[in-house]
Amino acid sequence: MILKCRSCGSQKIKGVLSLGFTPLANALLSKDKIDQPEEKFPLDLVFCEDCTLVQIVETVPPEKLFKQYFYTSSISSTVLENAKEITHRLIDRLKLDESSTVLEIGCNDGYLLKNYVGKVGKIIGIDPSENVSQMARETLGPGNGKIITGFFNADRARELSQFGVSADVIHANNVLAHVADLHGVVEGIKTLLKPDGVAVIETHYVRDLVEQTQFDCVYHEHLCYYSAHSLAKLFELHGMEMVDVQHLPIHGGSLRAYFQRQDGPMSMAEEGKHRLEDIFEQESLFGFTWSSVYDDLMEQVMHLKSELWRTLNRIVKDGGSIAIYGASAKSTTLLNFFGLDAEYIDFVVDDTPGKQGFLTPGTHIPIFNPSALKDLKPDYCLILTWNFAKEIMEKNQWFKKQGGKWIVPIPKLEVI
Ligand code: JHZ
Secondary structure, eight states: OOSSOTTTOOSOEEEEEEEEEEEOTTOOBOGGGTTSOOOEEEEEEEEETTTOOEEESOOOOHHHHHSSOOOOGGGOHHHHHHHHHHHHHHHHHTTOOTTOEEEEESOTTSTTGGGGTTTSSEEEEEESOHHHHHHHHHHHOTTSOEEEESOOOHHHHHHHHHTTOOEEEEEEESOTTTOSSHHHHHHHHHHHEEEEEEEEEEEEBHHHHHHTTOGGGOSTTOOEEBOHHHHHHHHHTTTEEEEEEEEEOGGGSEEEEEEEETTSOOTTHHHHHHHHHHHHHHHHHTTTTSGGGGTTHHHHHHHHHHHHHHHHHHHHHTTOOEEEEOOOHHHHHHHHHHTOOTTTOOEEEOSOGGGTTOBOTTTOOBEEOTTHHHHHOOSEEEESOGGGHHHHHHHTTHHHHTTOEEEEOSSSOEEO
16 A cells, blocks of 8 residues: 555655455456455555645555456557557657567557568567467567567666667657656666657546546556656656657546656657647646546446436336446445445456456456357446447447447446
8 A cells, every 4th residue: 555656756645536345356256256255456546745746545465466367458449549540640750660679568469560570670579468468479470570578677777778779759658657667667667768859658648537427447557647747757757758648548548748858869859749738728727637537437427327227227127138348446445435346236248258248347247159149148247348339339240239228327327
């Protein structure tokens, strides 16, 4: 449990949301473990009044969370498209070629790095999870890059640097929210970045979390929830400057921030100047540098809870059946905090083969292949991977044709 800010070390941290005790978001249960007690951890969000970083107080040991990992990025065509877009953009903008080196921290199953194969000289991926880093090796193919299984930190970066690694581009997509050794990772990025290299950081945007009541993105894997202000301050502590930024729709709203070393030429700074001014101004204007912007969050969550319960109760009262799409990490927070379990929900479907056959953490709902929607024909399907609702509804258009209705809870409860 932290007593001071994970980024700036200030003790001025103020509670903004409390979601009680929940199981780990990806701790899916096998059927034979159903009677065994599940570990639960407090889920409390705080705001740092000095650097504005929003964070949870509990730190679950990373080995427990990431050694074996169920989430594979390639499952979503939206994620694949996003990865393709940024890699192509960087190849063009930075004129990457045979002499260039690209490193990705948290490379998952190789969904992003594969876009660099044949385009740059050296590709390095690092990921703590044994199963998904093996997938990355297979995705890249023999001789097309080096995948390291392990955690990235300052020591690892020094080791790589001694082996001559110096990167033109470092990617870290949805990594900075997850790391307990925050300063080790940011320092490691600086160590490995060429003087005019660029680190591209994607992370869920705390402004969208608040404005769209995306409270279910709060779970133990996510230690930190960034604004442009808090992210820029963290990197400044390590001599790096935010030189450009984009606000992307992916994952319900993400920041894509570009960093360069302050002791280098900062060649991207001029181009990104106006976008940076704009995002900082907007955050200040809408109160994201003050804790009061989080004052209504709990009330918004409780409002969503009562709206969803009202909708589901009506369905059950009318004899309807309900399934869920997406055994996502965020579904664990929503189901546990809202108290929705196997009594109301018949089953969950998920396209990830490794999740099928398990039960959801804490709520014990069975997870099936999406074909169960055809076989068991539930009347309603609640999409708890709401950030990909469009993609899911498009690829399963037959569900509506067979008479089913979708429920999308966030950003606004809708029955479609
Ligand atoms: P999704 C993950 O969170 C995990 P999750 C992680 N902690 C993180 O930071 C964010 O992503 C960014 C299923 N699915 O993306 C697959 C389908 O079945 O909301 C996954 O089980 N069919 C790293 O888990 C789950 O949804 C589909 O067509 O909350 C992923 O859910 C799609 C698109 C997804 O992330």
